[in-house]
Amino acid sequence: MRRNASIVMICLCLAIPGYATSVIPLSFEQLVNESESVVFGRVSDVRAQWTDDRRFIESVVTIEILRGMKGGARESIAFTVPGGQVGRYLNVIPGAPSFVAGDLAVFFLTARGARLPITTGLTQGIYRVRRDAASGEMLVVPPVAEGAGRIVRGDLRRKPVSLVTFEGSVRAALRLAQVRPERGRGTVAGAR
Amino acid sequence: MSHAIQGDPPTRLAQLALVCNDPPTRLTQLALVCNDPPTRLTQSALVCNDPPTRLAQLALVCNDPPTRLAQLALVCNDPPTRLAQLALMCVVIVATSGVATAQDAPSLRPHRFTIGGAIVWSGAYDIGEATAQLRGNGPGASAPPVTLFTSDSRVTSVASPELRIGFAMTRHFALEFATSVTQPHIGVAIAGDAEAPSQQLPGEKLEQYLFEGGATWQLPVGLGAKLAPFIAGGVTFLRQLHEDRTLAETGQIYHAGGGARYFLRGGQGIGHAVGLRGDARVNFRRHGIDFENTMRTYSTFSLSLFVGL
Amino acid sequence: MTRRVALTVALVLTLGSSSSLAYLKLGAILNGRVIDATWKQQPIGYFISDRPGNGVSAMDLLAASQRATATWSGVESATLRFAFQGMTSAPAEGIDGKTTFGFIDRPDLDRVLAATSFLIDTTTGEIAEADIFFNSKFAFSVAPNGQADRVDLESVALHELGHLLGLGHSAIGETERSSNGSRRVIGSGSVMFPIAMTAGATADRVLQADDIAGISDLYPAPPTLDTGGIVGRVTKNGQGVMGAHVVAFNPETGVLIGNFTLNAAGDFVIARLPPGPYVLRVEPIDDAEPDSFFPSAIDTDFRVTYAPRMVVAPHGGSSPQVEIRVQPK
Numbered sequence: 123m124r125r126n127a128s129i130v131m132i133c134l135c136l137a138i139p140g141y142a143t144s145v146i147p148l149s150f151e152q153l154v155n156e157s158e159s160v161v162f163g164r165v166s167d168v169r170a171q172w173t174d175d176r177r178f179i180e181s182v183v184t185i186e187i188l189r190g191m192k193g194g195a196r197e198s199i200a201f202t203v204p205g206g207q208v209g210r211y212l213n214v215i216p217g218a219p220s221f222v223a224g225d226l227a228v229f230f231l232t233a234r235g236a237r238l239p240i241t242t243g244l245t246q247g248i249y250r251v252r253r254d255a256a257s258g259e260m261l262v263v264p265p266v267a268e269g270a271g272r273i274v275r276g277d278l279r280r281k282p283v284s285l286v287t288f289e290g291s292v293r294a295a296l297r298l299a300q301v302r303p304e305r306g307r308g309t310v311a312g313a314r
Numbered sequence: 315m316s317h318a319i320q321g322d323p324p325t326r327l328a329q330l331a332l333v334c335n336d337p338p339t340r341l342t343q344l345a346l347v348c349n350d351p352p353t354r355l356t357q358s359a360l361v362c363n364d365p366p367t368r369l370a371q372l373a374l375v376c377n378d379p380p381t382r383l384a385q386l387a388l389v390c391n392d393p394p395t396r397l398a399q400l401a402l403m404c405v406v407i408v409a410t411s412g413v414a415t416a417q418d419a420p421s422l423r424p425h426r427f428t429i430g431g432a433i434v435w436s437g438a439y440d441i442g443e444a445t446a447q448l449r450g451n452g453p454g455a456s457a458p459p460v461t462l463f464t465s466d467s468r469v470t471s472v473a474s475p476e477l478r479i480g481f482a483m484t485r486h487f488a489l490e491f492a493t494s495v496t497q498p499h500i501g502v503a504i505a506g507d508a509e510a511p512s513q514q515l516p517g518e519k520l521e522q523y524l525f526e527g528g529a530t531w532q533l534p535v536g537l538g539a540k541l542a543p544f545i546a547g548g549v550t551f552l553r554q555l556h557e558d559r560t561l562a563e564t565g566q567i568y569h570a571g572g573g574a575r576y577f578l579r580g581g582q583g584i585g586h587a588v589g590l591r592g593d594a595r596v597n598f599r600r601h602g603i604d605f606e607n608t609m610r611t612y613s614t615f616s617l618s619l620f621v622g623l
Numbered sequence: 624m625t626r627r628v629a630l631t632v633a634l635v636l637t638l639g640s641s642s643s644l645a646y647l648k649l650g651a652i653l654n655g656r657v658i659d660a661t662w663k664q665q666p667i668g669y670f671i672s673d674r675p676g677n678g679v680s681a682m683d684l685l686a687a688s689q690r691a692t693a694t695w696s697g698v699e700s701a702t703l704r705f706a707f708q709g710m711t712s713a714p715a716e717g718i719d720g721k722t723t724f725g726f727i728d729r730p731d732l733d734r735v736l737a738a739t740s741f742l743i744d745t746t747t748g749e750i751a752e753a754d755i756f757f758n759s760k761f762a763f764s765v766a767p768n769g770q771a772d773r774v775d776l777e778s779v780a781l782h783e784l785g786h787l788l789g790l791g792h793s794a795i796g797e798t799e800r801s802s803n804g805s806r807r808v809i810g811s812g813s814v815m816f817p818i819a820m821t822a823g824a825t826a827d828r829v830l831q832a833d834d835i836a837g838i839s840d841l842y843p844a845p846p847t848l849d850t851g852g853i854v855g856r857v858t859k860n861g862q863g864v865m866g867a868h869v870v871a872f873n874p875e876t877g878v879l880i881g882n883f884t885l886n887a888a889g890d891f892v893i894a895r896l897p898p899g900p901y902v903l904r905v906e907p908i909d910d911a912e913p914d915s916f917f918p919s920a921i922d923t924d925f926r927v928t929y930a931p932r933m934v935v936a937p938h939g940g941s942s943p944q945v946e947i948r949v950q951p952k
Contacts, residue, residue: 446872447877449810449826450826451808455829502932507927561899561937
């Protein structure tokens with residue numbers, strides 16, 4: 123059922139690709155600094171469950187940590203994403219993150235106290251990793267470069283980068299935050 | 315008043331006298347000498363001079379027989395009143411009256427068909443500019459739009475074969491029907507894209523079917539024994555098929571122009587004529603594939619071989 | 624627009640396409656059954672939660688919702704009806720058997736303006752309920768001409784209602800970075816673009832061609848033969864590209880309608896196009912989080928590319944397949 127629910131989620135997400143939420147965009151620096159953990163990992167398990175108040179369905183995603191970039195050293199970590207199927211009911215938030223076992227990504231996670239963390243900014247906190255067919259290298263879409271101005275799609279300078287390079291971007295953002303600790307979270311009334 | 319004297323074979327004379335009486339002005343005179351084979355046309359000019367009023371001029375060309383009438387209109391200017399002025403070139407009265415041409419100018423056999431095949435070169439023309447725009451972001455309801463890119467589309471020039479059938483109503487006036495199939499491209503020029511360089515897209519290939527009806531009128535101008543210039547006009551039904559033949563659009567083309575026939579054989583009104591013909595036209599295309607729904611103008615040139623039946 | 628695309632792809636693929644292509648149906652297959660994620664019954668009834676928002680009342684939300692539902696219902700090429708069923712004290716979230724729109728204070732979701740969720744009964748395939756919550760952490764506005772520093776409630780409601788009806792996000796739009804690193808819309812080609820206009824903007828109270836094409840595909844009003852589709856494939860070095868964004872532009876009408884390549888072969892379908900020739904433009908979604916469109920890794924390593932020729936959407940059918948070859952960056 124879990125696997126089927128995941129298939130449903132994927133199929134539905136393929137059918138409704140995008141998130142049915144209105145989200146305010148984060149800069150990469152904000153994403154790094156507002157996240158408690160930044161890890162590269164592989165999804166090992168996805169399990170749907172009712173929330174404590176039994177008003178919502180959420181899925182607990184467990185990842186095997188392959189490389190930690192921020193946060194304490196661990197072998198695995200679990201976080202939740204909204205939606206999933208329990209029993210006869212399938213709760214879908216179209217465009218919310220969804221995973222199946224085996225997915226590879228860099229995860230940016232936000233703590234919620236005693237509750238399991240969530241991905242920062244929903245889908246903003248997920249950088250999928252894919253293996254390049256030609257070279258076999260693990261590649262990540264790089265974050266959009268800092269600097270004001272139009273973000274150009276297809277920018278030749280913004281090619282997929284290796285995990286090592288991506289981790290360098292994360293560490294650079296962390297260093298920048300240490301230099302400018304007063305920088306706020308941004309107030310863009312952006313997404314939806 | 316005007317007087318015309320019909321020609322007198324073998325010589326043909328036409329005389330025209332016009333008296334312009336405009337008190338207190340004086341008379342002026344007009345003399346016209348018409349064409350008299352084997353001599354050529356002559357022309358006369360009428361000038362009405364009535365100081366201090368202005369001049370009026372008239373040109374008259376007489377047509378040679380079977381002798382036709384020449385028409386003349388003259389209005390003098392007569393202070394303080396002014397008169398309407400009109401000059402009519404009688405060469406235009408062609409439907410039933412001919413125009414006196416040189417006796418040795420070639421022409422078609424009346425009431426006979428001609429058939430011809432041509433290569434037609436059609437010029438390129440624009441079919442519209444368009445801007446892909448995004449809704450701008452700003453306070454209120456109408457922030458200025460943002461350009462994603464612009465496209466400028468153009469039907470390319472193309473050469474194509476044409477079949478033409480004509481029927482000579484008279485030696486100088488013919489009705490014609492022609493058909494051709496052409497395959498131009500719609501080229502698209504992309505510009506203004508911040509994420510891609512300006513570029514020219516080769517475009518899709520069109521299939522165009524043209525069905526034309528028109529007329530030619532041979533000018534009464536002697537250019538030798540073999541060359542006969544003409545003017546032409548007509549209208550064409552246009553059917554355009556997009557590549558893959560998934561969509562068709564229709565339109566009309568109006569044309570005006572002229573050309574010349576060069577008679578390799580015949581042309582004296584007897585026997586079968588064979589010759590070459592060159593045409594030049596200005597075309598005015600309405601409807602068909604167009605992104606701005608505007609009348610488009612382009613030129614065509616053709617060279618054909620014709621045979622009189 | 625992938626939702627709409629999936630439907631069209633299904634229609635296209637069942638009309639005799641290659642057997643090697645997967646058969647995509649609108650919705651999902653669960654235990655051998657197809658679950659459809661559109662509303663089967665109309666009118667679509669909804670409640671308004673009586674909780675106030677930040678600067679707006681529940682009645683303001685009702686009025687904005689009624690205007691937004693009327694906007695969707697007013698699409699002539701779609702069949703849609705809504706029915707307001709009353710105010711409720713229930714929150715606009717959770718499983719309670721009601722479709723509810725309302726304000727909820729969610730400071731933990733401090734980046735989320737609003738969200739839509741569905742509950743589907745997998746035993747019947749019906750949408751049991753759907754909720755839209757507007758985060759009252761943010762200040763909304765219902766002023767007729769917008770209000771500076773406040774997000775237009777009707778615009779957000781129109782967008783979220785599009786999700787409630789089954790539409791996904793559209794990627795037709797361009798953004799820029801501010802000096803503080805935040806991201807802002809420069810222009811958008813769809814109300815369903817994932818990033819909202821700035822505070823004070825009200826233009827997104829009006830649907831665009833891409834929105835209309837999408838909703839017409841999900842809830843078509845007969846006749847359906849006035850529009851056509853463009854079918855094609857995006858390839859790079861001979862291999863299909865998944866996740867490429869393809870936009871069709873009609874030079875005569877100016878409409879922009881887009882979709883994605885949905886499989887590893889790089890296949891795409893853009894449906895509900897007014898007949899005529901279109902310029903096709905392919906671009907990578909490398910300016911945003913691709914996960915907002917695709918739940919898997921996609922290829923963004925290619926340049927913006929135009930199809931070499933205009934492609935014609937016919938009356939009531941689809942174009943022959945067109946291949947667009949993109950180059951790596």
